[in-house]
Amino acid sequence: MTLYADLRVARGSFDLEVDLAIAPGEVVALLGPNGAGKSTALRTIAGLLPLDTGRIALDDETWDVPPRTFLAPEHRPIGVVFQDYLLFNHLSCLENVAFGLRARGVDKHTARTEAARWLETVGLTSYARTRPRALSGGQAQRVALARALATSPDVLLLDEPLAALDAGTTLHVRAELGQHLTRFPGRTLLVTHDPLDAMVLADRLVIIENGRVVQSGTPTDIARHPRTDYVAQLVGLNLYRGTANGTTVTLPTGGTITLAEPAQGPVHVAFPPTAVSLYPTPPTGSPRNTWPATVTSLEQHAHTVRITLDATPTGPPTLLADITPAALADLHPTPGHPLHATLKATEVTTYPV
CATH class of the missing domain: 2.40.50.100 (RNA polymerase II/Efflux pump adaptor protein, barrel-sandwich hybrid domain)
Incomplete structure (x- = not known):
């Protein structure tokens, strides 16, 4: 099933007009300068911001078609990793990962068992009882990713997932994230302003400026044939x-x-x-x-x-x-x-x- 997103959103003087299609197993990076509309696009797909016009659908399952249809965020088969991770500080890492499952009606024992399996997958079994405030940035990012994947989402949304990390941690965590995305069978949208994250992690880049797509293609094609000054600066040409x-x-x-x-x-x-x-x-x-x-x-x-x-x-x-x-x-x-x-x-x- 392919995710189709025909996004049309107006906010004050800013208009977003972006078309996206993400196939199973594909990682698409949405890249652009601050204020280009990247986070707005992600929020509309997540259901946190309704469309003004357009359509969001997972094949024939419609999520948002104004004004007739709007599927609430909790009913969309998505996992989200936010820039600052948004972990619950009053819950342990295990309970953080289990949260999404519990919110979907999974019983406590099953949710904890599945959460433990995901903590093992991201290499944090020994931190199951640890609270988020005691984690490093890289560890918090892995817990947030485990929480997003634990519900077996059809769509994974990553909002600047490495932006909060220091330079020394980013290289290692980026490599780990790439391994998890390679194994993820669903559709991944990575929102980032970092060209290295996009080039390393994504199969395809969609670059937006001022709410419009200015270029899309494989990382190799984008790097060799930039079509705007912003893209040229990104790839260093x-x-x-x-x-x-x-x-x-x-x-x-x-x-x-x-x-x-x-x-x-x-x-x-x-x-x-x-x-x-x-x-x-x-x-x-x-x-x-x-x-x-x-x-x-x-x-x-x-x-x-x-x-x-x-x-x-x-x-x-x-x-x-x-x-x-x-x-x-x-x-x-x-x-x-x-x-x-x-x-x-x-x-x-x-x-x-």
Whole structure:
């Protein structure tokens, strides 16, 4: 059974118009900036927020079709893991996991037995009698996941499930969560703003901005062919739109980018910041893309430094370059500092707008 969600919600000046379909065993990540409508979409599927128009259904089982049908949240076969987990602090981990089963009418003994089995599955058997306040962030996340899965839901909703974890814990918990999702036979919607969570955990990405879907596809397709500036920033690429005529792409600002392979008409142009080289003086040789540029900002990125430059009027208005700390020491760039940027034409990817 496939989950179909044609979501139409208006809240003040904000309108959400998103179509989703999630097949059994599939993990779909809903990705977008703050305020894009991710949590609104999740809340409508959960039944915490009614649709204004549209339809939510699990195959032929209708959950929400205004104004005739609305299935209350407690009657929807869903499991939810919220960003802050929402564990009951007055209950033990065992009773937290058993809660959903008890709410569905399962007797106490059976619910506790099933809860114990799920605590064993997530590696927390020894914490059965522990209260949530004594758990680490990673342990609390696993209890919340066990509680969501214990009811054997048809749909699992994950709302920023790793956002509350510290960086040292996230890597381990993300890997554990991925293993559980691989075994889960139902449909999973993962709401996140973290591209790494989406790329690692999801089979398919749906990216929304301002309440609308701007791109969807596999993680590989999204990473290789971003179609908005936001998506390009997520996957760490320089992205421009221009008009190709042979091996030259003319940008709206008047600058040009030279290609290795000819193209024609409106195109996206993309290349990684690592493909950009920086020099204090014009480089020797004949790089096919060489632009005088001005440094506008610097930012430390793990083992590299990302420099933002303005290469107008001959090149792109905003250009990202990643350099090593050693190169930074040689260049001594500061905002306003002039440099020369080069880009190999063979590093440039183009695809139709």
